[in-house]
Amino acid sequence: MAKQANLYPFPTVEALAPALRAYVITCQEAGIQRHGVFKVAVSGGSLPKTLAQALLAAPTSETDVVKWNQWEIFFADERAVPLDHADSNYGLLKTELLDKLPQDGSAAPTVHPVDVEALDDAQELADRYEQTLVKSFAGRDSVRLPIFDLLLLGCGPDGHTCSLFPGHELLRETSAWVAPIEDSPKPPPRRVTLTLPVVTHAVRVAFVATGGGKKEVMKEIFEEGNGLPCALVNEGCGERCSWFVDNAAVEGVSYPRRPFNL
Numbered sequence: 001m002a003k004q005a006n007l008y009p010f011p012t013v014e015a016l017a018p019a020l021r022a023y024v025i026t027c028q029e030a031g032i033q034r035h036g037v038f039k040v041a042v043s044g045g046s047l048p049k050t051l052a053q054a055l056l057a058a059p060t061s062e063t064d065v066v067k068w069n070q071w072e073i074f075f076a077d078e079r080a081v082p083l084d085h086a087d088s089n090y091g092l093l094k095t096e097l098l099d100k101l102p103q104d105g106s107a108a109p110t111v112h113p114v115d116v117e118a119l120d121d122a123q124e125l126a127d128r129y130e131q132t133l134v135k136s137f138a139g140r141d142s143v144r145l146p147i148f149d150l151l152l153l154g155c156g157p158d159g160h161t162c163s164l165f166p167g168h169e170l171l172r173e174t175s176a177w178v179a180p181i182e183d184s185p186k187p188p189p190r191r192v193t194l195t196l197p198v199v200t201h202a203v204r205v206a207f208v209a210t211g212g213g214k215k216e217v218m219k220e221i222f223e224e225g226n227g228l229p230c231a232l233v234n235e236g237c238g239e240r241c242s243w244f245v246d247n248a249a250v251e252g253v254s255y256p257r258r259p260f261n262l
């Protein structure tokens with residue numbers, strides 16, 4: 001039987017953050033070993049804050065190093081708004097994390113925001129972002145689907161991830177890498193998102209879900225699935241998928257927990 005997604009619960013976000021850091025650094029080292037860079041896509045929402053807590057912490061050993069200059073950061077989804085808009089996932093990551101890195105060149109990841117020249121046309125915005133991926137991944141995967149070293153994802157209270165929403169036709173997309181959405185049920189309505197095949201093709205996928213507000217949907221994802229986007233990622237990735245959660249988010253959820261060990 002295929003192995004299932006890993007569920008790692010922690011008492012608090014403070015306890016979760018060092019484990020998330022260790023996991024990301026392991027993925028970073030694997031990516032650098034494979035192709036000299038670490039290609040990671042990140043979500044917006046509550047993720048960047050927890051990620052910053054994990055990655056901005058002081059190193060605890062010689063190998064506990066975030067090699068920012070070898071990171072290539074993409075966005076798992078983005079809203080069609082200017083990059084300094086309050087709804088921008090890029091803007092959020094910048095405020096929470098990128099602006100807090102040393103600005104002297106010693107920690108300068110390559111960051112790939114969407115092309116703001118195309119904000120008025122979601123299809124064009126998606127096509128241009130797909131071209132950004134094609135350029136970055138070309139020659140390496142030659143190139144049915146890009147293979148991210150890691151996707152860092154959030155889980156909405158309705159079970160959405162990226163901008164893939166429950167029951168939406170986008171869940172049936174099979175050929176695009178990046179797709180537009182004009183009718184997101186969560187505002188703002190116009191967005192672009194990595195598609196499900198790209199998400200499930202990543203080397204590793206990590207969800208971060210914290211707080212009691214997530215516990216009903218976590219129960220549904222892990223006990224029933226119900227075709228929820230997060231459950232589809234679990235099914236598509238199996239053990240390549242890991243969930244970093246606090247106890248509040250999984251209270252009452254029947255699913256085997258794993259102790260976090262790398």
Ligand SMILES: O=C1O[C@H](COP(=O)(O)O)[C@@H](O)[C@H](O)[C@H]1O
Nearest residue numbers: 043044045046047154155156162
């Ligand atoms: O709209 C979005 O929501 C999801 C989930 O956000 P959260 O605040 O519930 O963690 C997020 O992962 C996605 O990137 C964002 O565009």
